[in-house]
Amino acid sequence: xxxxxxxxxxxxxxxxxxxxxxxxxxxxxxxxxxxxxxxxxxxxxxxxxxxxxxxxxxxxxxxxxxxxxxxxxxxxxxxxxxxxxxxxxxxxxxxxxxxxxxxxxxxxxxxxxxxxxxxxxxxxxxxxxxxxxxxxxxxxxxxxxxxxxxxxxxxxxxxxxxxxxxxxxxxxxxxxxxxxxxxxxxxxxxxxxxxxxxxxxxxxxxxxxxxxxxxxxxxxxxxxxxxxxxxxxxxxxxxxxxxxxxxxxxxxxxxxxxxxxxxxxxxxxxxxxxxxxxxxxxxxxxxxxxxxxxxxxxxxxxxxxxxxxxxxxxxxxxxxxxxxxxxxxxxxxxxxxxxxxxxxxxxxxxxxxxxxxxxxxxxxxxxxxxxxxxxxxxxxxxxxxxxxxxxxxxxxxxxxxxxxxxxxxxxxxxxxxxxxxxxxxxxxxxxxxxxxxxxxxxxxxxxxxxxxxxxxxxxxxxxxxxxxxxxxxxxxxxxxxxxxx
Ligand code: FAD
Ligand code: NAD
Numbered sequence: 001x002x003x004x005x006x007x008x009x010x011x012x013x014x015x016x017x018x019x020x021x022x023x024x025x026x027x028x029x030x031x032x033x034x035x036x037x038x039x040x041x042x043x044x045x046x047x048x049x050x051x052x053x054x055x056x057x058x059x060x061x062x063x064x065x066x067x068x069x070x071x072x073x074x075x076x077x078x079x080x081x082x083x084x085x086x087x088x089x090x091x092x093x094x095x096x097x098x099x100x101x102x103x104x105x106x107x108x109x110x111x112x113x114x115x116x117x118x119x120x121x122x123x124x125x126x127x128x129x130x131x132x133x134x135x136x137x138x139x140x141x142x143x144x145x146x147x148x149x150x151x152x153x154x155x156x157x158x159x160x161x162x163x164x165x166x167x168x169x170x171x172x173x174x175x176x177x178x179x180x181x182x183x184x185x186x187x188x189x190x191x192x193x194x195x196x197x198x199x200x201x202x203x204x205x206x207x208x209x210x211x212x213x214x215x216x217x218x219x220x221x222x223x224x225x226x227x228x229x230x231x232x233x234x235x236x237x238x239x240x241x242x243x244x245x246x247x248x249x250x251x252x253x254x255x256x257x258x259x260x261x262x263x264x265x266x267x268x269x270x271x272x273x274x275x276x277x278x279x280x281x282x283x284x285x286x287x288x289x290x291x292x293x294x295x296x297x298x299x300x301x302x303x304x305x306x307x308x309x310x311x312x313x314x315x316x317x318x319x320x321x322x323x324x325x326x327x328x329x330x331x332x333x334x335x336x337x338x339x340x341x342x343x344x345x346x347x348x349x350x351x352x353x354x355x356x357x358x359x360x361x362x363x364x365x366x367x368x369x370x371x372x373x374x375x376x377x378x379x380x381x382x383x384x385x386x387x388x389x390x391x392x393x394x395x396x397x398x399x400x401x402x403x404x405x406x407x408x409x410x411x412x413x414x415x416x417x418x419x420x421x422x423x424x425x426x427x428x429x430x431x432x433x434x435x436x437x438x439x440x441x442x443x444x445x446x447x448x449x450x451x452x453x454x455x456x457x458x459x460x461x462x463x464x465x466x467x468x469x470x471x472x473x474x475x476x477x478x479x480x481x482x483x484x485x
Pocket of ligand 2: 198
């Protein structure tokens with residue numbers, strides 16, 4: 001069922017769009033969510049995140065981790081297993097089951113909240129007046145209908161960036177989507193881009209037995225993370241067998257027979273290597289094709305993002321844009337909170353996303369995660385910085401569960417003692433740094449963290465110790481030099 005007129009039309013049914021649609025339904029608006037995605041032959045909600053992003057990648061990370069841990073980490077516990085084998089078809093089938101359950105769940109949530117899911121393309125034809133015009137092109141028969149809406153949220157997300165030197169062919173040279181569906185473990189796997197996707201999907205196939213080479217054009221590795229953490233991460237991933245080549249540019253990739261021959265250049269020297277598969281993951285770009293008509297009235301930024309303010313409002317009243325289409329990190333949770341904010345703003349409320357506390361998590365093993373400022377960023381922002389850190393090697397729980405690697409670091413303003421950032425490479429780092437996020441939201445000081453009682457034995461105790469260590473007071477580390485009181 002489709003109405004001619006809605007209070008809100010959301011274009012895009014990813015985490016940003018579907019969450020906005022649900023919230024609007026809760027608030028009693030008449031809402032349509034337009035989504036054109038077809039996944040494995042079926043129309044699907046959930047966007048990149050649920051179909052070919054966050055969730056399927058985490059499913060494969062879990063399977064591959066269990067395989068590797070079963071194979072290599074059980075002997076020290078006195079457990080013998082005999083031969084361990086992996087059935088790739090079953091691993092992929094499990095992933096598909098999870099995707100299907102979640103995307104089906106979103107369809108049920110939209111329905112339950114009275115949201116019309118329109119299966120097809122949405123184009124904002126004219127967003128200028130009070131009645132905005134949206135063209136809907138149905139997937140089923142390509143019929144076109146114009147609907148009007150008092151408000152529109154653009155939530156079309158992003159797609160992988162393509163590079164001319166390594167054009168994807170859907171078989172040997174693939175993007176992240178192709179890398180979630182290999183039918184066998186490549187013997188040798190090349191990866192272009194040592195970003196989040198390169199590390200996560202590179203780890204999946206490495207754990208399953210592939211030899212992995214990762215080409216990174218920049219001289220530094222994980223430039224957005226705190227330097228102490230990225231250094232430690234680089235060492236750990238190398239030890240795990242990810243051959244990360246920084247400062248190395250791929251100049252050509254060509255399919256020859258059943259191999260991809262990659263030519264790369266490091267410090268002026270060119271070399272060639274062959275792979276069974278090559279993943280191109282050099283970032284993503286906003287997906288605005290077919291989203292905006294010629295006369296939509298919407299302003300884009302120089303980089304092709306939709307221009308919005310801190311509340312995700314575009315240059316037009318009643319038109320908002322959220323998620324991967326707009327400035328800021330391309331993360332599902334950021335898209336979701338923006339969707340919620342946009343709808344609440346439309347409803348006349350004062351919602352505001354706190355962009356200073358968006359968490360980053362990279363789901364390697366151990367995980368790498370952070371919130372707030374790195375030491376360098378804090379110093380560049382003019383703070384007199386103090387830091388504290390604690391090594392997991394001295395954490396009882398980490399040792400007891402064979403996870404005694406990595407560290408947790410806090411960054412604070414030395415003058416006011418205020419917590420500015422938390423950085424972790426540890427078991428469960430993605431969950432651990434939520435403590436930093438909550439503490440920062442409540443403007444906590446390092447002293448606050450020092451005075452709280454953390455349960456023993458937990459990985460979280462390392463947060464307590466890192467805070468103590470900022471003043472030279474860590475108990476399970478010797479810090480005579482740093483101590484002031
Ligand atoms: P999307 O999820 O891209 O959804 C937009 C939807 O709009 C799409 O389904 C698209 O089909 C639809 N659409 C586009 N144009 C139109 C149109 N004109 N008409 C109708 N529909 C349209 N983020 C994390 O936070 N954590 C992770 O662990 C994580 N892992 C990832 C792993 C991979 C392999 C990838 C690729 C991404 C990952 N991300 C992760 C990023 C995350 O998926 C995105 O940030 C998130 O999906 C953005 O949400 P969105 O709603 O803005 O856009
Ligand atoms: P990315 O921006 O994280 O990393 C891309 C990397 O490729 C960078 O290090 C960049 O320097 C490098 N690069 C760019 N061009 C290159 C070239 N020509 N040759 C070699 N290296 C090159 O991008 P991504 O890994 O493709 O991921 C895309 C987005 O998806 C990310 O921005 C992230 O926000 C999101 N994502 C998030 C998660 C997560 O939160 N766990 C997981 C996967 C993806």
